[in-house]
Amino acid sequence: MRFVFKTSYAQDIQLFRDRMDAFWYVLLAAAVALLPVVMSEYYVGETTWVFIYAICGVSLMVLVGYTGLISLGHAAFLGIGAYAHAFFIKHGVPWVAAVALAVVITTACGIIVGLPALRMSGIYLAIATLAFATIIQEVFSRWESVTHGFAGMPVEKPVIFGVSFAHDTAFYYLCLFFLVVSLWLTRNLLRAPTGRAWVAIRDSEIAAQSMGVNIAIYKSMAFAYSAALMGLAGALFAHKIAYLAPDIFTILLSIQLLLLVIVGGLGSLHGAVFGAIFVALLPPVIAILRDSIPATLSSVAGATGLSLFGAIGEGVGAFLRKPGVEAGIFGLILVLVILLEPLGMYGRWMKIRVYFSTFPMYKRATFKRQKTYMRSERLR
Known part of the structure; x- marks a missing residue:
């Protein structure tokens, strides 16, 4: 048996529990990086879906698992990021700038939607986010000058600094890179005072407020950060699906994302990845x-x-x-x-x-x- 005895607060918030823990993560990263060498093109594409859904899971896990705010409208944020990224790409904006603009737009939408969260909780917040998702889906259908309505919007293959990522293996590594960045940023944010404040709000708003946590600011930050990650996932989702239509971003997709974090395990970034594996691989x-x-x-x-x-x-x-x-x-x-x-x-x-x-x-x-x-x- 191996026990880890913690003797300092710094040891409690470090990125890895110990050297053995870090070794296994490095070994896992090497295995994931070598998967395209031993898998067929079909399974490489399906694994890419796992990475995209994992980013969505991390986004929703921050809100539901760590802050305790239920959302049934995250498919709308995914759609906003996808359509915004496709629109900017179509008008000649460089790929990195298009992703950044899509993330900024979804972050702004997250702040706007997060405002009702200051006065709502539980089932009432879920209803509010569900109404937001319904409104956004109607916007996707009616705003034909931007989204092309039900005719759909084609999405070109990603080209970054002159390098094409049209091949499935190249896009696999691109999605893997953004998943690692999302996990690293979220993990560090959860170890910071911001993440501790989110967990305190989840456990008890009254206790968190008595300790000096500004409930309004930290709830808005949770919605903004969650929407930003969903916007990033939406940009990758647009390239993967290659053709956007309003009927993709329905309430069913929001329920699948919520199912992802519940089945994976609430309050854990590992659970977001496990849930993504389940949601992405169950249809195949x-x-x-x-x-x-x-x-x-x-x-x-x-x-x-x-x-x-x-x-x-x-x-x-x-x-x-x-x-x-x-x-x-x-x-x-x-x-x-x-x-x-x-x-x-x-x-x-x-x-x-x-x-x-x-x-x-x-x-x-x-x-x-x-x-x-x-x-x-x-x-x-």
């Missing part, structure tokens, strides 16, 4: 099962002479092809996670790690489930 897995299950059971039926297997395979394939099945599976998984593993995927990983690090003296009561409360359920 469903598509693979939709095609492979009928073929596998049909071959079994041919080998055994039992037509029942073939009928079951065709029924499962027909079910998975129905519209709305993917959203239903997302909802079912969300319910199961809340009931069976409220700490999310990262919480399960922590249990496994503690079990092996303390074996054979692991106690089942180490992670005894306790009732947790949403912000709107606490006494004010």
Whole structure:
């Protein structure tokens, strides 16, 4: 067993827990950097989606997991960043400047939307952000001079300082770079007084205010920073999807982003990455099962002479092809996670790690489930 004894406050807020922790992160970074060498082009593209969704997860994790503010409108910030970046690229603005302008615009929108958060919390804030997302989707549909409405807006491949990132592998490394930068900035911000203030607001606004935390300023900062990261993800999202349309940025996408942070594990940057892996890879897995299950059971039926297997395979394939099945599976998984593993995927990983690090003296009561409360359920 290996225990880390903390003897100073600086040790408590350092970037890595110890040298061994830093070694594993370096090893993980090397493995991720070498993935395109051993994977096919299709899987490189799917992994790129994981990076983009991870940036979205970090953005929403700052707001929901660390500040305790529920948002159902982050698909609108993603759309604002995507459309703003595509508009500037179309008008000849350099790529870096277009990304910076998209981030600035989404940050301004985040501050505007964050103003109601000063007087709202819980379900009321969620309704307000949902209304904002609905309004922005109508703007995307009606403002045809900028967004081209339902006709859609094509997005060119990124070219940075004369270097083209049109190939999937090049774009993979570009998204990986921005994910690492987002994680590094967010991690350092959470170790700073700003991050400590966000966590204090999440736990108790009254206690945070009694300690001198300016609730209005720090809530606005949380919305602004979260929107900025979502604007960055929107710029990468625009290039990945290659063609923007208003019906992409719906309430369903906002729910998927919220599902990402809940399934991954609230209050953890690791959870944002785990949730991104789940949200990005679940649709391809469903598509693979939709095609492979009928073929596998049909071959079994041919080998055994039992037509029942073939009928079951065709029924499962027909079910998975129905519209709305993917959203239903997302909802079912969300319910199961809340009931069976409220700490999310990262919480399960922590249990496994503690079990092996303390074996054979692991106690089942180490992670005894306790009732947790949403912000709107606490006494004010």
